[in-house]
Amino acid sequence: MGVEGNVMKEDAPYNDGEGGVWGMNLLLRLLPFIIAPAGLAAFFLLGLDDYLSFDTFSDYREDVLSWRDQHYALAICVFVLAYALMVTFCIPFGVWMTIAGGFLFGVGFGMALVMAGATAGAISIFLAARYMVGDFLRAKAGLAIRRMEAGFRENAFSYLMVLRLLPVFPFWLVNLVPAFLGVPLRTYAAATFIGIIPGSFVYCGVGNGLGAVIDAGEIPDLGIVFKAEILLPILGLALLSLTPIACKWFKRDRS
Numbered sequence: 001m002g003v004e005g006n007v008m009k010e011d012a013p014y015n016d017g018e019g020g021v022w023g024m025n026l027l028l029r030l031l032p033f034i035i036a037p038a039g040l041a042a043f044f045l046l047g048l049d050d051y052l053s054f055d056t057f058s059d060y061r062e063d064v065l066s067w068r069d070q071h072y073a074l075a076i077c078v079f080v081l082a083y084a085l086m087v088t089f090c091i092p093f094g095v096w097m098t099i100a101g102g103f104l105f106g107v108g109f110g111m112a113l114v115m116a117g118a119t120a121g122a123i124s125i126f127l128a129a130r131y132m133v134g135d136f137l138r139a140k141a142g143l144a145i146r147r148m149e150a151g152f153r154e155n156a157f158s159y160l161m162v163l164r165l166l167p168v169f170p171f172w173l174v175n176l177v178p179a180f181l182g183v184p185l186r187t188y189a190a191a192t193f194i195g196i197i198p199g200s201f202v203y204c205g206v207g208n209g210l211g212a213v214i215d216a217g218e219i220p221d222l223g224i225v226f227k228a229e230i231l232l233p234i235l236g237l238a239l240l241s242l243t244p245i246a247c248k249w250f251k252r253d254r255s
Helices: 002-016 018-045 054-059 061-070 072-088 094-105 107-140 143-154 156-165 171-180 185-195 197-208 210-215 222-226 228-241 243-254
Strands: none
Touching: 018 072, 054 061, 054 094, 054 210, 061 072, 061 094, 072 094, 072 107, 072 171, 094 107, 094 197, 094 210, 107 171, 107 185, 107 197, 143 156, 156 171, 156 185, 156 228, 185 197, 197 210, 197 222, 197 228, 228 243
């Protein structure tokens, strides 16, 4: 009797705390989906969106360029970190941040910094979603979802390239979906880095010429990426990315 009492006493904390441990695990899994909306809300509540606008570039152009010249290394670090955080918190001002990259650092170097910040932010939210929620969702997923996951993973790089290249899919959505479908990190990072090159080039070019636009009293054309001379080559790249998938389908039909 004494032994049984001791065993029950030792086991009691584990049994009593099971619900609390489960609740804590669930809270940790949902943490990215709590922090991201909170960061997004804070961004707008603090009025930080006012700093990413054409009027801000126009009003504070000389001050920003002067600070960049005096603190060039710091400006690089601040820009890359700000871009990464913006992507991590799903803040929808990527176009203006990319324009800022071209405005501050020119087309080539601005592109490099944009791609570094965007890729770092995308990887951070990918890892958070994958390891905190993705495994749990895949375990609960039905057979149809698992088949879709298998098909996506088989051609993950091609699919991700298309999703990154075409400017119709929200960047934050493309960050999350691969995490839930078990895409390897290396594939995800490579497709992200390469896939954002065309858009980064276009908008860094807009930013690089922003001074002339301001001096002329005009407004930059943010819809430039949808013009035929720019959109058609990007669509061509997207179709080219699907070539490996088409080849596989062709071989299967022949066999």
